[in-house]
Amino acid sequence: MVLPMEMLDKLMNSKISIVLKDGRAVEGKLTGYDAYMNIVVDDAEEKDGDNVKRLGRVVLRGNSITSILQI
Amino acid sequence: MVLPMEMLDKLMNSKISIVLKDGRAVEGKLTGYDAYMNIVVDDAEEKDGDNVKRLGRVVLRGNSITSILQI
Amino acid sequence: MVLPMEMLDKLMNSKISIVLKDGRAVEGKLTGYDAYMNIVVDDAEEKDGDNVKRLGRVVLRGNSITSILQI
């Protein structure tokens, strides 16, 4: 059994991809999270097809997140 | 009576399909879950008609999930 | 007075139809539920007009459910 929060702990400092409810995908290094699945991502980039927008360090609200995966 | 959380426990390490609120379907092996129905899926693939996108290990937020079934 | 949760208890092992917020209708045998109205349905089929998709045993999140009825 891998609890979802343990999974986030294992992903710390790894590169992850996050899909948001509004359809945006954000990639970067997982730098922090809390019990609401709010997360902090470093060196974040927003990807929309071939377009890439550099975001730097970003806070994403857990309530806006659909899925998180290692890349 | 099969409680929904017991059902998830029985599905551990089985191949499941998850339909998300945004219409995406994700398939893979159920590897973990918590009381909010956040789930961890291994060897996950996103299926959109004939298109398949390999996701690897993914965390799906319970709040984004509509249904879960064994496949 | 028939409390909604008592109604679910009475429907156990009966064939039910569930309408989800995303418009999908799922039919099958009610096999379990919890206080959040998450439900487990056996021999489930998703109906979309004349199309029928067999789902087997499925967990439906209470938060995604609009209505439940015996059929």
Added chain:
Amino acid sequence: MVLPMEMLDKLMNSKISIVLKDGRAVEGKLTGYDAYMNIVVDDAEEKDGDNVKRLGRVVLRGNSITSILQI
């Protein structure tokens, strides 16, 4: 002062009409409710313009309900 829950109590066994968030209107006899405004409706019919679909006894999730009125 008529508390909303008292109003539901007074409507017990009366014919009511419920408008759901997805725009559907359901009519039938109020047979039960709980603190979340989940309700049980007997002899329910779904009305969509001139189309009528008989539903029988139905559970409607409070979270999906916009308004309830006596008819």
Added chain:
Amino acid sequence: MVLPMEMLDKLMNSKISIVLKDGRAVEGKLTGYDAYMNIVVDDAEEKDGDNVKRLGRVVLRGNSITSILQI
């Protein structure tokens, strides 16, 4: 300072207009409310442009309400 709930108390037995999240506007006499801002409206009418639909006494779920004003 007029607390929102005090404002509802002051509006008791007055004619109010309620805008719902689904865009409908309902007018009538405020007859009751609770801490969730569920409200009871007497002699209610739904207004959609020039169309008026008499609803009688109606319960509106707080979660479906956007704004309430005296008219």
Added chain:
Amino acid sequence: MVLPMEMLDKLMNSKISIVLKDGRAVEGKLTGYDAYMNIVVDDAEEKDGDNVKRLGRVVLRGNSITSILQI
């Protein structure tokens, strides 16, 4: 540090503009609020481009509010 609720306290009796989730913008004098960010606005006007609709005193549900600013 200006806590959001302190900010509302400072805005008391000032003219504010509120953007709602449904896209409507309401302007008027902030007359009250509570911990859910439900607010009471006096001499309220709804602005939709050049159209202005006088609302008088209005209660806006916190859950429907996106942003609040002094004008």
Added chain:
Amino acid sequence: MVLPMEMLDKLMNSKISIVLKDGRAVEGKLTGYDAYMNIVVDDAEEKDGDNVKRLGRVVLRGNSITSILQI
């Protein structure tokens, strides 16, 4: 580990960009926040493509926020 709330604390008095659920982007100086991620932004501007609308000091509801980043 950088907790999301610590990240907000570090961003105090910095220029940030906030994306809201309704698609609007607001830029300005972070002046305050609370546990619900409601935030206060000074010298705020709403950006919609090349259009810029000066907002001054604004309260943004946490529930309406998708992401926050330093700019």
